[in-house]
Amino acid sequence: MTHFINDLIGPRQLIFAFVLVGLLTWLCYAFSKHVTKNRIHGSAVAIIIGLALAYYGGISTGGKRGIADISVFAGFALMGGAMLRDFCIVSTAFGVRLEELKKAGLGGVLALVIGTVLAFIVGVGVAYAFGYRDTVSLTTIGAGSVTFIVGPVTGSALGATSDVIALSIAAGVVKSIAVMILTPFLAKPFGLTNPAAAMVYGGLMGTTSGTAAGLAATDVRLVPYGALTATFYTGFGCLVCPSILYLVMKAIFG
Amino acid sequence: MVIYGVMVLGLCMFIGTSIGLGLGLALGIPGDIGGVGFAMLLLVFTTPWFKKMGWFPKASEDGIMFWNAMYIPVVIAMAATQNVAAAMSGGWIAFIAGLASVVICFALIRPLSILAGSKTSSFGDEAAAPTESAAKPAKAA
Numbered sequence: 162m163t164h165f166i167n168d169l170i171g172p173r174q175l176i177f178a179f180v181l182v183g184l185l186t187w188l189c190y191a192f193s194k195h196v197t198k199n200r201i202h203g204s205a206v207a208i209i210i211g212l213a214l215a216y217y218g219g220i221s222t223g224g225k226r227g228i229a230d231i232s233v234f235a236g237f238a239l240m241g242g243a244m245l246r247d248f249c250i251v252s253t254a255f256g257v258r259l260e261e262l263k264k265a266g267l268g269g270v271l272a273l274v275i276g277t278v279l280a281f282i283v284g285v286g287v288a289y290a291f292g293y294r295d296t297v298s299l300t301t302i303g304a305g306s307v308t309f310i311v312g313p314v315t316g317s318a319l320g321a322t323s324d325v326i327a328l329s330i331a332a333g334v335v336k337s338i339a340v341m342i343l344t345p346f347l348a349k350p351f352g353l354t355n356p357a358a359a360m361v362y363g364g365l366m367g368t369t370s371g372t373a374a375g376l377a378a379t380d381v382r383l384v385p386y387g388a389l390t391a392t393f394y395t396g397f398g399c400l401v402c403p404s405i406l407y408l409v410m411k412a413i414f415g
Numbered sequence: 416m417v418i419y420g421v422m423v424l425g426l427c428m429f430i431g432t433s434i435g436l437g438l439g440l441a442l443g444i445p446g447d448i449g450g451v452g453f454a455m456l457l458l459v460f461t462t463p464w465f466k467k468m469g470w471f472p473k474a475s476e477d478g479i480m481f482w483n484a485m486y487i488p489v490v491i492a493m494a495a496t497q498n499v500a501a502a503m504s505g506g507w508i509a510f511i512a513g514l515a516s517v518v519i520c521f522a523l524i525r526p527l528s529i530l531a532g533s534k535t536s537s538f539g540d541e542a543a544a545p546t547e548s549a550a551k552p553a554k555a556a
Contacts (some may be wrong), residue, residue: 182491185472186491204487204491208491210497211491215495215498215499215518217496217497225501227495227499228496231497241434241490241494247451248425249482249489250455252486252515255458255459256462257455266530266531267530267531268527268528268531269531272417275523276470277520280516283512287515288512305512313493318446318449318450322498324497324502330498332512332515333508334494334522336514340517343521355537356529357528357530358524358531358536361524361527361528365520365521365527366520399449400455410440
């Protein structure tokens with residue numbers, strides 16, 4: 162039986178990963194829709210399950226590549242590796258029009274810059290408080306509090322270790338979920354009631370799935386305005402975190 | 416053809432990463448300094464131009480849109496291949512860093528949205544952009 166499975170999956174690892182991720186996505190989106198009533202976006206549920214699978218892979222094999230250390234799941238390492246990941250991330254920039262950013266005006270642009278830098282500083286501060294001192298790890302965890310994409314992109318560009326990259330993803334996922342859950346409650350007291358505020362909010366929070374789900378639960382009419390600025394956030398983070406912010410970090414921490 | 420879109424995407428990635436690696440070399444820092452970001456910028460600036468020249472039909476777009484749609488699934492696979500077991504020892508970092516950055520940013524919505532013109536912003540029409548001329552009645556309390 163084991164022989165049969167190895168013959169079946171062994172030479173088709175990547176395809177097997179596509180099938181499993183598809184199945185996982187389907188289950189998680191159904192969970193998001195029926196159990197959480199769309200309050201937590203399906204993508205966030207799926208990423209949490211992914212992290213849980215990685216944890217299981219790690220403790221059961223003692224390896225460093227999460228679920229991919231179990232041989233039948235080795236295709237996950239290729240599918241989720243830096244090569245395809247960066248390729249997909251670059252593709253998300255397609256169709257983004259910079260004129261759209263002008264619509265958001267000075268407030269929107271400022272929100273984008275401040276939101277990115279502030280989240281980065283918070284992440285670095287927390288990592289520092291927990292005893293991290295090397296610049297690459299601090300930068301990666303800081304980038305993770307920007308979004309769960311910016312963290313691993315920054316981490317692999319700078320050569321961070323896998324556990325630090327995992328932490329940066331986890332920080333980004335916590336942020337994304339916090340945005341989804343907290344937004345409906347905090348919207349009114351913090352003035353998130355009109356399109357201009359939604360554009361500022363999108364720029365400050367950034368996480369696209371988080372802001373879309375959070376705004377949908379607050380007032381559906383706000384969604385396109387928040388998405389307008391949030392679209393730029395990950396790209397902006399991928400540009401500044403491993404470059405300008407890393408250089409600033411190097412200047413401070415050496 | 417679909418492959419043309421994939422090729423353009425790949426070229427953007429190679430040029431962007433070259434810039435990133437070049438910057439790293441120039442600054443004496445090992446690593447790729449913002450390569451993915453530069454690649455994204457290239458895609459943003461080149462593809463509208465290709466389209467205007469009529470070099471980028473629907474099929475070429477599909478070559479890029481496929482990867483765009485694979486983004487979340489690839490991220491899920493990425494999450495499943497990280498060293499989470501080792502990261503769990505520092506689990507609180509993720510929780511505190513993620514939550515703190517959200518709460519702090521929420522406090523900035525009000526001051527920044529005044530700058531963005533929230534006083535005159537409403538759901539009046541499609542182009543409810545916050546411009547000075549948008550003299551719509553304030554909806555915000």
